[in-house]
Structures are given as structure tokens and as C-alpha cells.
Amino acid sequence: MAQMRTPIESGVPDNKPYLHPTLLKNYGNWKYHDRPRPGVLHHVSHSGDEVWSVRAGTQRQMDVYTIRKLCDIADTYAEGHVRFTIRSNIEFMVSDPNKVAPLINALEESGFPVGGTGNSVSMIAHTQGWLHCDIPGTDASGVVKALMDELYDEFKREDMPNRVHLSTSCCEINCGGQADIAIIVQHTKPPKINHDLVANACERPAVVARCPVAAIRPALVNGKPSLEVDEKKCICCGACYPPCPPMQINDPEHSKLAIWVGGKNSNARGKPTFMKMVASGLPNNAPRWPEVSEMVKKILYTYKADARPWERLSDWVERIGWPRFFEKCDLPFTKYLIDDWRGSRANLNASTHIRF
Amino acid sequence: MAKKMHATPMLDELESGPWPSFVTGLKRLAKDKDYMVDLMGQLETSYQTRKGYWKGGTVGVFGYGGGVIPRFTELKDAEGKPQFPDAAEFHTLRVQPPAGMHYNTDILRKMADIWERHGSGLIAFHGQSGDIMFQGAKTDKVQDAFDELNELGFDLGGAGPAVRTSMSCVGAARCEQSCYDEARAHRQVLNTFTDDIHRPALPYKFKFKFSGCSNDCMNSIQRSDMAVIGTWRDNMRTDETLARKWFEKHGMNELVNDVINRCPTKTIMLKEVKDVAKGDKISSVKINDTQCLEIDNSNCVRCMHCINVMTGALAHGTDTGATILVGGKRTLKIGDLMGTVVVPFMPLKTDADYQQLVELGQKVIDFFAENALEHERTGEMIERIGLVNFLEGIGLEVDANMVSTPRTNPYVRADGWDDEVAKINARKQAAG
Ligand code: HEM
Ligand code: SF4
Ligand code: SF4
Ligand code: SF4
Ligand code: SF4
Numbered sequence: 001m002a003q004m005r006t007p008i009e010s011g012v013p014d015n016k017p018y019l020h021p022t023l024l025k026n027y028g029n030w031k032y033h034d035r036p037r038p039g040v041l042h043h044v045s046h047s048g049d050e051v052w053s054v055r056a057g058t059q060r061q062m063d064v065y066t067i068r069k070l071c072d073i074a075d076t077y078a079e080g081h082v083r084f085t086i087r088s089n090i091e092f093m094v095s096d097p098n099k100v101a102p103l104i105n106a107l108e109e110s111g112f113p114v115g116g117t118g119n120s121v122s123m124i125a126h127t128q129g130w131l132h133c134d135i136p137g138t139d140a141s142g143v144v145k146a147l148m149d150e151l152y153d154e155f156k157r158e159d160m161p162n163r164v165h166l167s168t169s170c171c172e173i174n175c176g177g178q179a180d181i182a183i184i185v186q187h188t189k190p191p192k193i194n195h196d197l198v199a200n201a202c203e204r205p206a207v208v209a210r211c212p213v214a215a216i217r218p219a220l221v222n223g224k225p226s227l228e229v230d231e232k233k234c235i236c237c238g239a240c241y242p243p244c245p246p247m248q249i250n251d252p253e254h255s256k257l258a259i260w261v262g263g264k265n266s267n268a269r270g271k272p273t274f275m276k277m278v279a280s281g282l283p284n285n286a287p288r289w290p291e292v293s294e295m296v297k298k299i300l301y302t303y304k305a306d307a308r309p310w311e312r313l314s315d316w317v318e319r320i321g322w323p324r325f326f327e328k329c330d331l332p333f334t335k336y337l338i339d340d341w342r343g344s345r346a347n348l349n350a351s352t353h354i355r356f
Numbered sequence: 357m358a359k360k361m362h363a364t365p366m367l368d369e370l371e372s373g374p375w376p377s378f379v380t381g382l383k384r385l386a387k388d389k390d391y392m393v394d395l396m397g398q399l400e401t402s403y404q405t406r407k408g409y410w411k412g413g414t415v416g417v418f419g420y421g422g423g424v425i426p427r428f429t430e431l432k433d434a435e436g437k438p439q440f441p442d443a444a445e446f447h448t449l450r451v452q453p454p455a456g457m458h459y460n461t462d463i464l465r466k467m468a469d470i471w472e473r474h475g476s477g478l479i480a481f482h483g484q485s486g487d488i489m490f491q492g493a494k495t496d497k498v499q500d501a502f503d504e505l506n507e508l509g510f511d512l513g514g515a516g517p518a519v520r521t522s523m524s525c526v527g528a529a530r531c532e533q534s535c536y537d538e539a540r541a542h543r544q545v546l547n548t549f550t551d552d553i554h555r556p557a558l559p560y561k562f563k564f565k566f567s568g569c570s571n572d573c574m575n576s577i578q579r580s581d582m583a584v585i586g587t588w589r590d591n592m593r594t595d596e597t598l599a600r601k602w603f604e605k606h607g608m609n610e611l612v613n614d615v616i617n618r619c620p621t622k623t624i625m626l627k628e629v630k631d632v633a634k635g636d637k638i639s640s641v642k643i644n645d646t647q648c649l650e651i652d653n654s655n656c657v658r659c660m661h662c663i664n665v666m667t668g669a670l671a672h673g674t675d676t677g678a679t680i681l682v683g684g685k686r687t688l689k690i691g692d693l694m695g696t697v698v699v700p701f702m703p704l705k706t707d708a709d710y711q712q713l714v715e716l717g718q719k720v721i722d723f724f725a726e727n728a729l730e731h732e733r734t735g736e737m738i739e740r741i742g743l744v745n746f747l748e749g750i751g752l753e754v755d756a757n758m759v760s761t762p763r764t765n766p767y768v769r770a771d772g773w774d775d776e777v778a779k780i781n782a783r784k785q786a787a788g
Contacts, residue, residue, distance in 0.1 A: 004418040004419075005418065005499075005503050006418070006419055007417065007418070007419045007420060007502070007506055007511070007512075007554075008506050008507075008511070009511060009550045009551075009554060010506075010509060010510075010511045011452065011511050011543070011546055011547035011550045011553070012452050012453075012454070012455060012511075012522070012542060012543045012546045012547055013452070013453075013454045013509050013510060013511075014454065014543065015454035015455045015456050015458045015529070015539050017460070018454055018458040018459050018460050018463065019458050019529055020458075023458075023529045023530050024529075027528050027529055028528040028534065028537060030528075030530060030531060030532035030534070031532055031595075031668055031671075032532050032595075032598060032667040032668025032669075032671075033531075033532060033667055033668075034667070043530055043531075043532070044668070051530065053530070057375065057376065058376055058481070059375070059376040059377060059378040059381060060378070060480050060481065061378045061381070061478055061479075061480045061491065062378075062381060062478070062479055062480070062481065063378075063381030063382065063384050063385045063477050063478055064385070064468040064469075064471060064472045064477045064479070065381070065384050065385075066376070066381050067464055067465075067467075067468045067479065068465065068468055070464075071461035071464050071465055071468075074461045075461050080460050080461045080462070081458070081459070081460050081461075082458075082459055082460075082461070082464070083456060083457050083458045083459065083526065084453075084457040084459075084481045084482060085457070085526075086482075086523065086525075086573060086574060086575070088480075088481060088482065090481075093530075111374075111376055112376060113374065113375070113376075125484060126484075127484065129408075130399055130402035130403070130408050130409075131399060131491070132410065132425070132427060132446065132448060132491060133408065133410065134408065134410045134411050134412050134427070135408065136408045137408075138406070139399075139402065139403070141378045142367075142370055142403070145370050145373070145375055145377055145378060145379075146370065146373075148375035149372075149373030149374060149375045152373075152374045152375055172687060173686070173687055173688055174686050174687050175484050175686070176484065177484055177575060177578070177579055177686065178575060178578045178579070209730075209731070210689070210731065212688070212689045212690065237687075237688075239688055239689065242412075245411060250407055250408060252405060252406035252407055255406070263578075265572050265575035265576075265577065265578055265579075266570070266571045266572050266573075266660070267570035267571070267572060267577075267585075267658075267659050267660065268570070268571060268659050268660045268661045268664060269618055269619075269620050269659060269661045270620060272572070272577050272578060272694060274578070274692050274694070284406055286366055286403045286406065287366040287367065287369040287370050287403055288369060288370075308613070309610070309613070309614050310614050310618055310661075310665065341691055342690065342691070343691075
């Protein structure tokens with residue numbers, strides 16, 4: 001056998017060779033920025049240098065032809081340098097304002113919408129889904145494509161009260177993360193256990209330890225060592241599935257989508273906030289998930305109509321209060337939205353602050 | 357020539373509409389890759405049955421214990437043969453990006469060529485932890501793909517109970533809000549832990565994230581075990597030309613409603629120029645000939661709001677560094693946790709400052725490795741043992757900035773109180 005190649009453990013690559021020359025020259029010396037139009041940032045350095053960045057949406061999971069197309073555009077119109085944002089938008093930097101319009105045209109003609117800056121709805125941060133994860137209740141790229149088709153104009157405009165970040169997650173583990181509006185798959189039934197397979201496939205103490213509510217017990221089933229679940233305790237989180245695939249949590253019928261709102265990662269104005277669950281029970285209707293987009297749009301446009309300038313979704317709800325949020329968005333407030341997990345009393349209203 | 361495409365009526369639906377479609381990309385790849393023809397077959401089946409069909413396994417590259425996410429199909433026929441045999445294996449390589457996710461076209465084309473030769477041709481820029489995800493390679497191609505990417509100067513990121521790939525914002529490269537060199541911190545800290553990235557041996561995952569200011573574009577408070585967030589200690593800087601320009605364009609209503617009223621600590625005031633306070637904590641800037649903004653920097657919590665609205669007219673100070681928070685994470689197992697302040701301010705300017713940051717990271721990881729239970733994140737460990745034990749473990753002094761409020765419950769044994777007071781007084785005295 002040929003000798004195996006030893007890896008070069010180089011870690012994080014240096015970004016200096018990839019920086020646009022104007023960025024490299026003015027590194028750490030920027031003075032201010034403005035936005036000449038949606039999708040374009042204009043940064044001015046203390047040195048007087050200026051740079052224009054054009055931001056475009058991508059499908060995130062890109063085929064090599066798409067990547068090469070983006071490279072062609074960057075070579076022809078944008079001095080050969082790009083960067084990606086945390087929400088999988090691509091940015092092209094140019095040092096000449098006259099290059100901005102042709103670059104925008106080239107991007108849009110090739111099907112990449114220009115936008116995602118300022119008070120727009122940016123691209124949705126998303127997870128893996130059926131394309132690659134081993135526990136997904138739904139797809140990720142598909143949900144995002146379907147939703148971004150609906151929000152296309154909001155990506156290209158900057159007329160929300162403040163920026164709006166969305167995320168999707170294909171199970172409650174929520175790799176997608178915190179967002180102003182998040183869509184998360186929720187299992188609604190305890191796992192179905194294939195007892196014949198447990199003994200071979202699962203390290204039982206590890207599975208027992210994984211359960212957040214201690215609902216799993218070792219058991220003998222049909223004379224074989226297996227596991228059983230106290231279904232009254234089970235919160236259907238799915239955490240037992242990865243270490244023990246015979247504990248089948250996915251269910252084509254009963255895995256539903258839930259909507260969460262008001263997550264904010266920035267410290268601007270208020271402290272960062274976690275997002276809160278406001279709706280559940282939406283059907284997992286591939287390939288377009290119409291019930292989900294309808295509800296997301298309802299929340300989004302209620303916010304747009306009602307919030308004041310610079311209010312993020314969480315700032316808006318803080319001003320109008322949760323009861324009015326549910327009223328205005330026409331969402332039922334059910335008992336499932338009252339937290340009963342540890343620390344939950346901090347989320348209850350210990351005051352007479354009530355709006356009438 | 358690729359094999360015949362499977363019917364994919366549901367995926368086809370996702371080709372219509374204005375947003376770029378990943379399905380169109382998959383089809384382009386399927387034109388000459390049997391691999392992708394079958395991948396589409398399996399994905400369409402998921403759409404039809406609303407079930408996922410991948411399971412994990414073990415696949416890696418020589419010398420490393422992690423960084424490849426193995427996927428094998430579970431979609432099999434009655435005889436146990438894969439229903440879509442060409443895509444029975446679909447592994448992902450997690451690859452660490454340059455800080456700030458900057459590229460030139462030359463490197464992107466090289467990556468695309470490598471992945472076209474050895475993998476599916478599908479690449480995600482980027483995953484939620486920051487990796488470039490080279491999605492879809494067969495077991496016997498993983499090593500070749502890695503070797504070529506590695507020769508290009510790229511390395512695998514983390515998976516499993518390891519230090520994970522990190523992210524840093526665009527920061528100093530193009531953002532006036534940046535308070536330190538994020539790329540430098542990212543690289544210097546992460547590359548200290550290369551071994552812990554490649555050979556998973558921690559109790560569970562550990563994530564660093566680097567944001568240049570408290571706008572926290574990297575979402576580090578909620579999503580990293582150690583968040584390094586830029587801030588400053590001295591006074592806000594101002595620029596009269598830009599302030600006047602802003603005011604001419606936006607007017608008094610916006611100034612009052614959007615800037616002054618939205619300051620969380622009510623530290624900005626509108627004043628007649630002649631009435632502006634004096635003092636070494638006061639910043640002020642004229643917005644016209646008679647009025648100006650006055651900021652009492654001792655009450656500014658460095659939230660960034662006013663700076664975001666009036667970019668350039670107001671700017672952060674020059675005594676810059678970072679606030680460090682530990683213990684953020686998402687759901688599993690005890691619910692969401694935010695990071696907690698453990699260092700209110702660490703200057704980040706000199707080589708020694710950056711070295712200090714690296715050393716803190718090292719201490720936190722060492723403590724985590726020794727004290728966390730299996731499958732327990734840093735935040736959960738801190739909740740279990742209490743913040744004070746954690747701070748003592750890594751050698752940090754307590755600070756009132758670490759809490760929202762002091763304790764409200766009386767269940768504490770305080771017989772060491774006098775000793776603690778004496779220690780703190782001695783320390784104050786020593787500091788002069
Ligand atoms: C079992 C299969 C799983 C798969 C295939 C999977 C997949 C992924 C992927 C691809 C990412 C982005 C990675 C990157 O950018 O490098 C991610 C991020 C993440 N994963 Fe998972 N994941 C799995 C399990 C889990 C589990 C068990 C947890 C929690 C206990 C989890 C929590 C997260 C979180 C919180 C993120 C976002 C991280 C961040 O913002 O930095 N995932 N996951
Ligand atoms: S959210 Fe759940 S299903 Fe989706 S990628 Fe993360 S772990 Fe997998
Ligand atoms: S689904 Fe969650 S709560 Fe239910 S048994 Fe499994 S780990 Fe426990
Ligand atoms: S976190 Fe701050 S410094 Fe970094 S890109 Fe965002 S606004 Fe700029
Ligand atoms: S940065 Fe300071 S002065 Fe400005 S809004 Fe925030 S707290 Fe107020």
C-alpha cells in the first residue's frame with residue numbers, strides 16, 4: 001500500500017491574500033459607511049479611499065457551475081474579490097463607483113438578486129435537512145427556496161422598520177439559530193421504538209443520559225434488553241434518536257412546523273433576546289410549505305405596518321406587549337405557549353403591567 | 357454520459373420562482389454525474405414520503421479523527437440493496453474558511469475544480485458554524501479531495517466533541533465599527549487548538565466566535581461557548597461635518613425619536629451649544645449652529661445604536677478591546693443559554709494582548725475538558741457548578757459586570773465574607 005499522506009495541519013488560513021486591495025490597504029482604518037441603494041454599501045476610509053460592496057443572494061448549496069458563474073462576474077465586473085456573509089449572501093467589492101451599475105446588471109441578469117442590506121429581509125440562515133442530516137423532520141434548502149421566492153421583493157427593498165433575520169431548522173436541535181422569525185420542525189409524538197434493534201445499535205446508558213426529562217428507562221422487551229419511554233413525560237425532543245436510531249422520532253404525519261419570533265443577537269438598544277414560540281402545528285407540506293409562508297408573511301407584514309423606525313421585531317413586541325402581538329397577528333395564544341421548563345417563572349408576568 | 361434522470365416532480369416545483377434554485381444546480385450536476393442523478397432520486401423520495409434517509413458512520417482522512425460527516429443511505433429495497441446505489445454514500449467535508457470569509461476567484465475556481473473531480477460538485481458557502489461544506493463524496497474519494505484542498509492551504513474543521521470551526525465578522529477589513537483585529541484573534545486563538553479540532557477528545561463541542569463590536573454580526577452570545585466581542589473604554593469620538601450632514605438630511609424628529617429616545621440608558625441629550633457639560637467623560641458634537649448632542653460616556657453601555665444610526669458622526673473610542681462571554685448554546689439539553697460576561701474588558705492591541713486572549717481560551721478549554729460531564733456544553737457546566745467555581749477554576753476575579761443583579765435568594769453560606777472583603781480591598785490598594 002502506498003504511503004499515506006500526512007495532513008498539513010494549517011488550521012485557519014490567512015485571509016490577507018484574498019482581501020480586496022482597498023480593504024487590505026485600509027484595514028482597521030474605516031471611518032463610516034452609507035448605502036447608496038439597497039444591496040450596495042459604500043465605505044469611506046480615514047485615508048479618503050472608498051469602496052463599494054454589492055451584495056447578492058445565493059442558494060447557499062451551490063453547484064460548481066454557479067460558483068464559476070459568480071467568479072466570471074467577479075472577474076469581469078468586480079476586480080476578482082468576493083466574500084460571503086453569515087447568511088450566505090455573496091459580496092463583490094469594487095473601488096470605482098462606475099463599476100457598481102454594470103455589476104448589478106450582470107448579477108441580476110444571471111439570476112442573483114441584489115439586496116439583503118439595511119432594513120431588508122436577508123437570506124434565511126438554514127440547516128441541512130433531507131439533503132444531508134440524519135435526523136431531519138423536513139428539508140432545509142427547499143423550505144428556504146420556497147420562502148425566499150415569497151420574500152424576494154423584501155430582500156431587494158430596504159423598507160422594513162429594521163433588519164429582519166430569518167432562520168429555519170429541520171428539528172428542535174435548531175442548528176439554524178436565533179432569528180427575528182424562525183421556523184422549526186417540532187416532533188409531536190414520542191419515538192416509536194424498534195425493540196429488535198435496540199440491543200445491537202444503541203449504547204443504552206448513553207441514550208438514557210441524553211433524555212432531558214429522564215423519560216427513558218432500560219427495559220426487557222420480548223426477552224431482549226431494550227428501552228422504554230414514559231410517554232407522559234416525553235417532550236418529543238428527538239435527542240434520543242441520534243445515539244439510538246431505532247427510537248424513530250420522525251413521523252411524516254405528526255412532525256409539524258412551529259414559528260418563533262423575537263430573537264435578536266445584536267446588543268443594540270436592548271440586550272440580546274432569545275426567540276419565543278408563537279405558533280405550532282403547521283403541516284410539513286413539501287415542496288412549497290404554503291401554510292408556513294402564509295403565517296411568516298402575516299407576522300412579517302404586521303410588524304412592517306406597525307413597528308416604528310429602528311424597532312427590531314423584539315423591540316416592537318416589547319412596546320406593544322405579547323397579548324397585542326397575538327391579537328394583531330391573529331394568532332391563537334394556547335396553553336402550550338406558557339413555559340414550564342426550568343427557569344420558567346422568570347417568563348411569567350409578576351406585575352400588574354397590563355395594557356388594555 | 358449520465359444515467360437517465362429519475363422523475364422529480366416535487367423538486368421540479370422548486371425550480372420556479374425568482375430566488376436562485378439549488379434544484380437547478382443539482383440538475384446541472386446530474387447531467388454528467390450518475391452520483392447526482394441518484395442523489396436527486398433519494399431527495400425526491402424524502403419529499404414524497406416526508407422522511408429522511410441518511411445515517412451516520414465512520415469516514416475520515418488519514419491522521420484526523422473528525423471533520424468529515426459521513427452519510428450512508430438507509431433507503432433500501434427488500435433485499436437490502438440501496439434504492440439509489442450511485443448515491444449510497446454522500447459524505448461532507450467541513451473545511452475552515454479564511455477569517456471574514458474572503459476569497460478571490462482564483463481560489464474559488466480551484467476549490468470548484470477539486471470538488472468536481474472528487475465530489476458531487478455541490479458546495480455550501482457556509483454552514484452555520486462557518487465551515488465551507490463540501491457536500492457529497494464517496495468514501496474512496498474523501499482522502500483525495502482532502503489532500504488537494506489541504507495542498508491549497510485549507511484544513512478540515514471540527515465535528516463531534518471537538519473545538520469547532522470558528523467565525524469572525526468582516527470587521528477591520530471593511531467595517532468602521534470594528535474594535536479589534538478579528539481576523540488576527542480568530543486565527544491566533546483557533547490555531548492554538550488545531551489538535552483539539554482534528555482529534556475530538558473533549559466532553560462535547562466547543563465554539564469560539566469573534567465579533568468586532570456589540571452589533572455581534574456573528575451571533576456569538578447565543579451561539580458560542582466563548583464569545584469575543586469588540587468594545588471600547590474611553591469616550592465616543594465625534595465628527596461635526598458628518599453630524600451636521602446627518603441632521604440636514606434627517607431633521608429633528610428623527611434625531612429625537614430614533615437616536616435620543618432609543619438610547620437604552622438615556623445617556624444622550626440634546627443641548628444648546630452654550631449649555632454643554634464639561635468633564636472628561638463627556639463627548640459632544642454640534643448638529644447645527646446652536647444645538648448639539650451630549651453623551652455622558654460613563655453611562656453609555658456601548659450598545660452601538662446611536663453609532664449605527666449616525667455612522668461616522670458618532671464613532672467608538674480608541675481605547676479598544678473586547679468583552680468576553682462564556683457559555684452560549686442552542687437547545688440540547690437544558691434549553692437555550694446565553695453567554696455570560698467573564699471578562700468585561702480585555703485590551704486587544706499589542707502582541708501581548710492577543711497572547712493573553714489565547715491563554716484565556718486555553719484555560720477555559722482545559723477547565724471544560726477536566727470538569728464537564730460527557731455531552732455537556734460549557735454553559736451547562738457553569739449552570740451546574742455555579743459561575744464562581746468556574747471563575748476560580750480559570751483564575752478570573754469576580755466583577756459586578758458579570759451579573760444582571762446580585763443574588764435574590766438567601767441560600768448561601770457566607771462565612772468567608774470578611775476574608776473576601778479583605779482580599780478585594782488589598783487588590784484595590786495594590787492597583788492604587
Ligand atoms: C446528528 C446530526 C447533525 C447534523 C448532520 C448536523 C448538521 C449541522 C451542520 C451542517 C451545521 C453547520 C456546521 C458548520 O457550519 O460547520 C450545524 C450547526 C449546528 N449544530 Fe448541528 N447537526 C447535527 C446534530 C446536532 C446536535 C446533536 C446539536 C446540538 C446538541 C446540534 C447543534 C448545532 C448548532 C447549535 C449549530 C449552529 C452552530 C453555530 O451557530 O455555530 N447539531 N449542524
Ligand atoms: S436542525 Fe436538526 S435536522 Fe436540521 S441539520 Fe440540525 S440537527 Fe439536523
Ligand atoms: S424524544 Fe426526547 S424527551 Fe422523548 S424520550 Fe427521547 S430524549 Fe426523552
Ligand atoms: S460585528 Fe460590528 S465590527 Fe463586526 S461586522 Fe458587525 S458591525 Fe462590523
Ligand atoms: S452606544 Fe451608548 S450612547 Fe449610543 S445609544 Fe448605545 S448606550 Fe446610548
